[in-house]
Amino acid sequence: MTDPLLQVRGLTKRYGDRLACADVSFDLVPGEVLAIVGESGSGKSTLLSMIATELVPDSGTVSYRMRDGALRDLGTLSEAARRALMRTDWGFVRQDATKGLRMAVSAGGNVGERLMGMGERHYGRIRAEAIDWLGRVEIDAGRVDDPPSQFSGGMRQRLQIARNLVTGPRLVLMDEPTSGLDVSVQARLLDLIRRLSAELGLAVIIVTHDLAVARLLSHRIAVMRAGRVIETGLTDRVLDDPEQAYTQLLVSSVLAA
């Protein structure tokens, strides 16, 4: 069996009396897409924040296989090492594009910034690479100097994807990347994510409340309720033959997932 790229063990977080995330453990192998589904307040975003090391867990660990092959507990990395990892080997596509992009900086600058973070200094190469990535996410090269504040919601999400993928990450976290978009715009974005993640062999953790999104994109699914993973397995098996009462309720509550 392939060595895991990411190893999550016993992640737990309380807010006062409320258990936001309770003892969550899983492995993710390279190229694997895991969907975390559940309703608002189920703890899925808390879990993702802890994995992204943006929120410190009360207990539990997140370990990642570094480029040198060693599995390292991210909690033991220095702040600088952790930030460098997030900027290069990881991506994070956020629901709210204004939190994932610099809204006043040009589209090209948004993509180029991550390249500069990796040490690239040659302006012409950065610009060429940025334009190439804008094309791959179906943004016209003519918009390279426009800031994302002038972009539609769908374009902003595509720009976030370009910004995150330009450094060749091995793991991308996505938090509700398609919610709030028109259905046709959603379809285009989903197709793009599906295609790029397969082409680049990305490991992805996608948090979504939309079971159709989970079905289209993920290999495995974890259903969360009240901070706990209550059911997990092969995506189509969990959606077509759910075992838990709550999963049956979720699946039967949508028109066609």
Add this chain to the structure above:
Amino acid sequence: MTALLTFQDVAKSFTLHLRDGVVLPVVGDVSFTVEPGECVVLGGPSGAGKSSLLKMAYGNYRCDKGAILVRDGDALIDVVRADPRVVLGLRARVIAYVSQFLRVIPRVSALDVVEAAGREGGLDQTVARARGKDLLARLNLPERLWGLPPATFSGGEQQRVNIARGLIADRPLLLLDEPTASLDAQNRAVVAELVREKLNGGAGVLGIFHDSEMRDAVAIRVVDVTHFAPRARAA
């Protein structure tokens, strides 16, 4: 020679938690095999559990009991208990599944859908593209449709894309759930011919075919699913 697919004493029921936990038994005591070059047809009335058996073999449905062994080279893998990643590996290399309906992926053209299935099944891009075209042509899908997403196609046209997708790669075990239901006689004959070619190549088929013509054209053995009726249990 080991069978390609072995059902060993399999039982399946659905527990409907939203209906006061009522248990719907589907099948029980299911035991049979599919050998290389053999086409086993599941018979029995609608509701007997035929499609459920195919879905269990594909790892899409859970089982309450028993084992479903799929031969993967020299290994035997129990789909019921295998890790999700192992099941996905089997689907890529070993098991092809053609359902009655195409689950459409938005914005992807018919030929790309078929080609992608070929690549997932281990073909290189050139071979996948060539085979995809060949299959769509044999299935009489008009060439002007190849570059369009199948969402707007007729039921029969979508089904032919679905069949091409299922048959493009060289997977040794085919699960066919009424692949010809929405096809005319001419295209049914094409599908029968494609299935016979797979059988001659050593593949095994487990299928559901309601039209007797198709069944007579390919069936080697009929397994009557009513024999697997779950034993009555106290409510």
